[in-house]
Amino acid sequence: MNTKELTKELMEKISSNYYKDMKLPTEDMLMEEYGVTRYRVRKAIQNLVDIGSIYLVQGSGMYIKESHKDSIILSNTQGLVTDFPERKVESKLLNLEIQEADNSLAQEFKCKKSTPIYLLTRLRYLDGEPFSIEYSKYNKEIIPYLNKEIIESSVFNYVREDLGLTIGFADKVISSNKINKEQAHLLGLEENDPGLFINDTVYLANGSIFNISMVLYNYKRATLFDVANLK
Amino acid sequence: MNTKELTKELMEKISSNYYKDMKLPTEDMLMEEYGVTRYRVRKAIQNLVDIGSIYLVQGSGMYIKESHKDSIILSNTQGLVTDFPERKVESKLLNLEIQEADNSLAQEFKCKKSTPIYLLTRLRYLDGEPFSIEYSKYNKEIIPYLNKEIIESSVFNYVREDLGLTIGFADKVISSNKINKEQAHLLGLEENDPGLFINDTVYLANGSIFNISMVLYNYKRATLFDVANLK
Structure with a gap:
């Protein structure tokens, strides 16, 4: 799975409300779940930040934002x-x-x-x-x-x-x-x-x-x- | 000189038309001129890219854009x-x-x-x-x-x-x-x-x-x- 595919996969999960607690799994959990390198996980996360899907809180995790999918x-x-x-x-x-x-x-x-x-x-x-x-x-x-x-x-x-x-x-x-x-x-x-x-x-x-x-x-x-x- | 000061210095040179050929000096030249690390030069360059002051052309250099300073x-x-x-x-x-x-x-x-x-x-x-x-x-x-x-x-x-x-x-x-x-x-x-x-x-x-x-x-x-x- 490359970065683009991983980004798409996570976007789909986010938009279908898969993560009920509005929080993404940790980097380590994503690496294991998708069998990809830390580098790819970080790139995909950066993509999600750039489009405003999630935001990072240092020491706490990756949170899902309200959707702006109509913009x-x-x-x-x-x-x-x-x-x-x-x-x-x-x-x-x-x-x-x-x-x-x-x-x-x-x-x-x-x-x-x-x-x-x-x-x-x-x-x-x-x-x-x-x-x-x-x-x-x-x-x-x-x-x-x-x-x-x-x-x-x-x-x-x-x-x-x-x-x-x-x-x-x-x-x-x-x-x-x-x-x-x-x-x-x-x-x-x-x-x-x-x-x-x-x-x-x-x-x-x-x-x-x-x-x-x-x-x-x-x-x-x-x-x-x-x-x-x-x- | 920290990253913020270097960014400001370069912004001032750009806006005062100091670089007549609309091109920034290379990373190495900036490191030498300002006595700063490559890391700081790169950070300052990224800041200039983000605000739309310059753009990078791979293998060719860093070019200054038309000014958008009224926006x-x-x-x-x-x-x-x-x-x-x-x-x-x-x-x-x-x-x-x-x-x-x-x-x-x-x-x-x-x-x-x-x-x-x-x-x-x-x-x-x-x-x-x-x-x-x-x-x-x-x-x-x-x-x-x-x-x-x-x-x-x-x-x-x-x-x-x-x-x-x-x-x-x-x-x-x-x-x-x-x-x-x-x-x-x-x-x-x-x-x-x-x-x-x-x-x-x-x-x-x-x-x-x-x-x-x-x-x-x-x-x-x-x-x-x-x-x-x-x-």
Whole structure:
């Protein structure tokens, strides 16, 4: 059993209320139960801390938190499909075009002027209801091909699994603003209603920027979750 | 020089554009320049990664990012005073009272019914302009004393420095919603304008919850920043 499988196994036990006392077994007990090394147990525990499933109390143990499973986990989001494994995520492609980078796009992507950039807009549904609008830009020199099928499932999974690229990290700027008439129409809201916005700049592990996007979330349906370490 | 001082030193160099090529010196060079151990250099570097100042490219080096210094750093916020060291942060106490925990408060704080809870509301100003409204609750059995002076500077600094308690982590739920008439008045906005909300549950290192708060940010002035690790 590797770290990922162990993390998944523990997540499932936590979410099914397997641990009635809201406490995880000790490291030693987990090592024995799953026949894995201390290193793997610690990695899996760190994953659970990062997504806010458990918290550690020195000298006392590992405690299970109230569930935040209806929120988007900010600090290590893998995309909507992995955020909500038990819910129906659908995407509708609204626009797809290619544009040569002007000065401003070239500066954003730290790429050469005239580099081809994919521009796409997706409307995303959660359990059949409009959940978010994504305005995404991809550097075509890094992601050479995109089509409707890829876009309507998960672009990030395609980048990882089919292109074999390693995604590194994303800078996220979160804000709130009024939504316009078109956005309101798509989300089933009113013009000037609040919108919850995330501007993402996504880097590959080699440091190049392959994706810049703005996601507008339906304020009635989306919440974001994060754990801040204050020590 | 300890890790905290080294982090601060590097942050100042980064923000004053000392590194013209947007790249940090190597670990070895930093160890020599500051006469510190590799362990401390690595800790300081990790701090800079966590707040989104730099990013690492394997086999290539440590690169400086565009500045997000006008945003609130989500993942390790220490409070507004430390978020904006170069700007004027002021607080106005709007309400302070003590209430015995009813069932719902006792459940939130995981404390006994009738535990005294401080309820307070602060209006916070950044550079003289209304920036946020904080609705905070503190368990009085953990924070036995609060007054206007403490509340108008920094409660977290008081908890750490005067009470000698170790703050552990905070669970944060971020959302957007319409603001009401009173909130609009305090922030200089219109009723039903968007609000950016963070609901915090703050734990001491020993696992007890000492603070639960809701902060409403002025949508025209506040943005939140976070780095998500996607590997």
